[in-house]
Amino acid sequence: MVDETTGDKEDKTGITRRRFTLGVIIASIAGALGSLLSLLKVLAPEKKGGGYVSTIKPGDRFIYAKGANTGDYIKVSSLNIGDAVLAFPEGKTSNHANIVQLIKLDESAYKAPTHIKYTDQGLVAYSAICTHLGCTVSWVENEKSPDTSYTECFCHNSIFDPTRGAKVLGGPAPIPLAQIGVKVRDDGTLVFTSDFTGPIGPQV
Ligand code: FES
CATH class of the missing domain: 2.102.10.10 (Rieske [2Fe-2S] iron-sulphur domain)
Incomplete structure (x- = not known):
């Protein structure tokens, strides 16, 4: 069957080749972003924004x-x-x-x-x-x-x-x-x- 908007042919599941390619690209970008976030986590193990509260008191050794x-x-x-x-x-x-x-x-x-x-x-x-x-x-x-x-x-x-x-x-x-x-x-x-x-x- 042919998609009337794009003119692409649909396979048996009804997915056009263009939509399939778009899906692959989106999945690849999502995967790359995931890897980048993991890398940043390793390089900077602590959370942004601080939250560090010291308990050091004068006299501590x-x-x-x-x-x-x-x-x-x-x-x-x-x-x-x-x-x-x-x-x-x-x-x-x-x-x-x-x-x-x-x-x-x-x-x-x-x-x-x-x-x-x-x-x-x-x-x-x-x-x-x-x-x-x-x-x-x-x-x-x-x-x-x-x-x-x-x-x-x-x-x-x-x-x-x-x-x-x-x-x-x-x-x-x-x-x-x-x-x-x-x-x-x-x-x-x-x-x-x-x-x-x-x-x-x-x-x-
Ligand atoms: S320079 Fe980025 S955490 Fe120190």
Whole structure:
């Protein structure tokens, strides 16, 4: 039989070749969109819109969040200039909003808008959750010139300057990583001394 509008021939089920081809194209596009969404989910595991609420309180102690020393207290003596580690407050590791990146640079490296009063002995701490879509950030060390080391989120390559309040140097992150106070105790372990200085988590 012939479709009167298009002139196409219908097969036994009454489907014209043109409609069949259109169906195949729509199905292909839907499949491609599905794959793209899955890929984005892997690259950015956290939901847009934030919802991160930290439970860090002044006096909480820094412990290692990763590696062979996970759960141990971090001591100032264990970090060299140019080092950075991921840290949690003791006893509050189940809340990912609490993860921070603890960095040690020369004290003279820090400039505004870094909150100098929240640094101690060259240590500074920022939220480790990227303000783009929420991936955990990484440290890119420049061994020859430690003060030019930087924080990067490898999900979409946002770069943050730890010496200037973690301001955004490149990439899609809309705002800096929020700073949080750190202080060295008499025994060399570290405590948080403040709340975050700004919002944490995805801000888009
Ligand atoms: S999540 Fe996109 S750059 Fe960090």
